[in-house]
Amino acid sequence: MFYQSAYVKSPWNCELRTLQLPDSLPDAHVLIRIEACGICGTDLSHAENGMEEWQPFGHEVAGVIERIGSHCDDLQVGDTVVLESSGFCGRCDWCRDGRVDLCNKAPNFWKSGPSLGFSEYMIVPACCVVRYEGMTPETACLAEPAGVAYDMVKTADIRHGDRVCLVGPGPIGLMAIPMAIRSGADEVVCVGRTRNRKRLEAAEMLGARVVASDLPLSEQEELHGRFDRVLVTAPVQMIPQALRLLAYGGILSYIGIGTEDGRIEFDANDFHYRKLQLRASFASPALYYPTVLKMLKKGTIPADTIISHRMPLRDIAGAMTMCKEDKGATIKVVITPERRRASNEG
Template sequence: MKAAVLHGKRDIRMENIPNPKVEPGSIVIKVRACGICGSDLHIYRQGDKAGLILGHEFSGDVYEIGAGVADFKKGDRVTGVGFRPCGECYWCKQGMTARCSNMKLAGDHFAGAMAEYVLLPNAQLNRTVFKLPDTVSYEQGATVEPVSVGSFSVRRAKVAPEDTCVVIGAGIIGLGIVQVLKAVGVKKVIAAGRRASRLKAAKESGADMIIDAAKEDTAAAVIKATKGLGADVVFECAGQQATFDQSLKIARGGGKVILVGLYEQPVTWKPIDATNKNLTLIGILGGHFTSTMEYMASGKVNTKPLISHTFPLDKAPEAFATQSDAPDAIKVMLKM
């Protein structure tokens, strides 16, 4: 099969390699679309996982079904999460493999989906593999994973319609959160970001107010918009010291700060700022797939405007350069 293989720093090459072999408990998927994630970019820039096939945001058709796997037939349109649980930790022993503490991830520890076929170990319907509704395209299907992080964040934040919610960071996860907040009926959603194309997408995603963080001070703009009170819930999706500081500053007394962005660097902070305001800080790892697909099927969430570029699999090197460097890139997608 054709596969995009990492060779080193910013070096992805197309290769012909053997197809993955189906194993008991697994399925092989014929990949139809695969998005490039921020974490793929991180590995691409580091370049130290030579030989790896990246990609964990995918959709495709069930192609081969391993022994012991029920609930699927060849040709089912699906998306999913590829991981190998260790089988030995506390969680695995309870049968809660999704919480495995030594989990190996597709596209990080073993071959991901930027190839014609991908193996998904541990295939379980509605736990690791999800059937796509007919109305959800393969491209949208490949965005279920990143948007599911948004659905999960909104669920954990327990938002109410009258809450003022601020989303800092207008990448696909922040934009997904904006759409999910509108889908669940939140009346006031404020989005802050830095790139023109992403701010436009935030508007199209339903944000009621946009802050161009390259031009104005996010914290001051939110304080002004909330008449000095601050926001009920802040979704911090940028993962930077400055945006972390802003989140604590703009959350109202008793408010919530939802930590969604992946911080590559440590931050310094004064916990007393959170204590003095009775803040709740919530960390997010994981996604909620089924609600995300329901929002997509009903049209309440539409990721089509968030897919800024598509490339055929053969052009994976160009696709990575685009996701990494093009100022107008939101989600770059490979199509197979």
């Protein structure tokens, strides 16, 4: 059986390839028929300068189990599932000491087959599979970035009554807003550039007070020293300026890496005397899927607010270009294989 899969190569080259499914599956693996996959900022970064050779891509996956290999007794053909991008082994010293968050030694899907999420099919280790029900595949595929947002919020240790500022209203930052509110935040302020109008509108809909400004954070003095917690999903070069927003004893939690140079500088004396904390959130292993799937199902994270575009697999190159060039009008773009699109259109 032949199927279509998208490949990427820097800078900004995408193509669809025709691949053939194998006759049999490796032990403890399943074949997923992909129904939806979201475009992540990591995909854009890799397309820009991270892929010297052609590679499959896409990791925010929702689909249906099409075929099961051996030793997959708890799974069935027809199960609707999402995929953890990494997992813990359950056997190492970290795991046995209860720190599964520090282990990512379980098998993952990154090199388990010739295709990843922007495809019609994908072969994955059974341990990556998490079942879901009661929502569309487009909603379910938000589980992976929602888990990233939840890890950032938990890392920030938001307490009841805290004043929280979000810097960077991308999909992960936006999903963190209702999480912060339900964690007890008394106020959530979202800071973003004026050109990101659709994202700022979404932030307001999700319960944040929006501050739209093209000034550097260092010049927005009305925000300095106001917040108990700051969440940064912008480039890491924003961290030194974002530290100015913290009140005495505040915590800054961030998710992201430097696209070119990850080095930053800040005043260590000020950091020390104001008793600040800087915490990195790195959602590997990919924890909290059951929790975020409940949030998505209940509408705590409203998928229709986060998903701005749904596009077929054949338009993956155009979708990537749109994400790169028009952040003001896009939030989360979800790609669906055309066979599913065709069936929906009768």
